[in-house]
Amino acid sequence: xxxxxxxxxxxxxxxxxxxxxxxxxxxxxxxxxxxxxxxxxxxxxxxxxxxxxxxxxxxxxxxxxxxxxxxxxxxxxxxxxxxxxxxxxxxxxxxxxxxxxxxxxxxxxxxxxxxxxxxxxxxxxxxxxxxxxxxxxxxxxxxxxxxxxxxxxxxxxxxxxxxxxxxxxxxxxxxxxxxxxxxxxxxxxxxxxxxxxxxxxxxxxxxx
Numbered sequence: 001x002x003x004x005x006x007x008x009x010x011x012x013x014x015x016x017x018x019x020x021x022x023x024x025x026x027x028x029x030x031x032x033x034x035x036x037x038x039x040x041x042x043x044x045x046x047x048x049x050x051x052x053x054x055x056x057x058x059x060x061x062x063x064x065x066x067x068x069x070x071x072x073x074x075x076x077x078x079x080x081x082x083x084x085x086x087x088x089x090x091x092x093x094x095x096x097x098x099x100x101x102x103x104x105x106x107x108x109x110x111x112x113x114x115x116x117x118x119x120x121x122x123x124x125x126x127x128x129x130x131x132x133x134x135x136x137x138x139x140x141x142x143x144x145x146x147x148x149x150x151x152x153x154x155x156x157x158x159x160x161x162x163x164x165x166x167x168x169x170x171x172x173x174x175x176x177x178x179x180x181x182x183x184x185x186x187x188x189x190x191x192x193x194x195x196x197x198x199x200x201x202x203x204x205x206x207x208x
Contacts, residue, residue: 012051014059019044037071047097055101063093063119073127083128091121099147111147113161137174143167166191 025038042065049059067089072082095117103110120138124131144167151157167190174183 012057014047014049014051014057016047016049016059016061017045037069039067039069041065041067049097049099056098058096058098060094060096061115063095064090065092066090086126088124089121090124091119093117093119093141095119095141107151107157109149109151111149111159112144113147114144115142117141133177135174135176135178137172139170139172141171142169164191 020041020043022041023039025036027036043063044065045061045063047059047061049057051057067087069087071085073085095115097113097115099111099113101109101111118138118140120136122133122137123135124133126132145161146165147159147161149157149159169188171186172184174185175181176183
């Protein structure tokens with residue numbers, strides 16, 4: 001994640017963006033046939049914000065993401081034959097966020113960020129040469145999570161965040177594009193488990 005901040009008078013405008021990439025693959029034998037499924041994901045999340053004072057800032061952000069899974073499965077028309085498949089899950093999100101500095105001493109600061117957003121995703125699959133749209137969904141989300149900032153210099157600082165101590169409220173509507181069935185789900189989650197997602201960003205400030 002790369003963050004740039006532009007100072008304007010006593011207030012500060014900032015732009016912030018993160019790019020996350022992930023890839024995994026495995027290999028195993030199934031019915032004496034070697035299987036090699038793979039998973040690839042990426043997301044791009046630019047932000048535009050405004051610092052009201054030393055403790056409070058707010059802004060908007062957009063996230064675009066995609067997950068892709070590839071492998072082989074039995075041919076629906078002939079189960080003794082294996083064919084290649086690809087699953088796509090592209091999605092988007094737009095939200096308004098606020099940050100508050102809970103505590104700071106010298107170079108280290110503890111922040112909390114909250115956001116209210118909307119988004120959606122679409123699931124598509126390709127089996128052999130047949131491509132199908134399988135589902136679509138939209139959601140409304142409110143989430144709160146902590147961040148840590150460490151100033152290296154007056155211009156450079158690190159910002160780190162994880163999924164530890166996340167608070168999420170999600171209301172989601174979905175549709176099965178194959179049979180036309182609709183679904184609705186609302187959940188409230190509080191995560192206090194060990195973090196399995198960790199992101200470190202670099203903050204650069206342009207001083208007047």
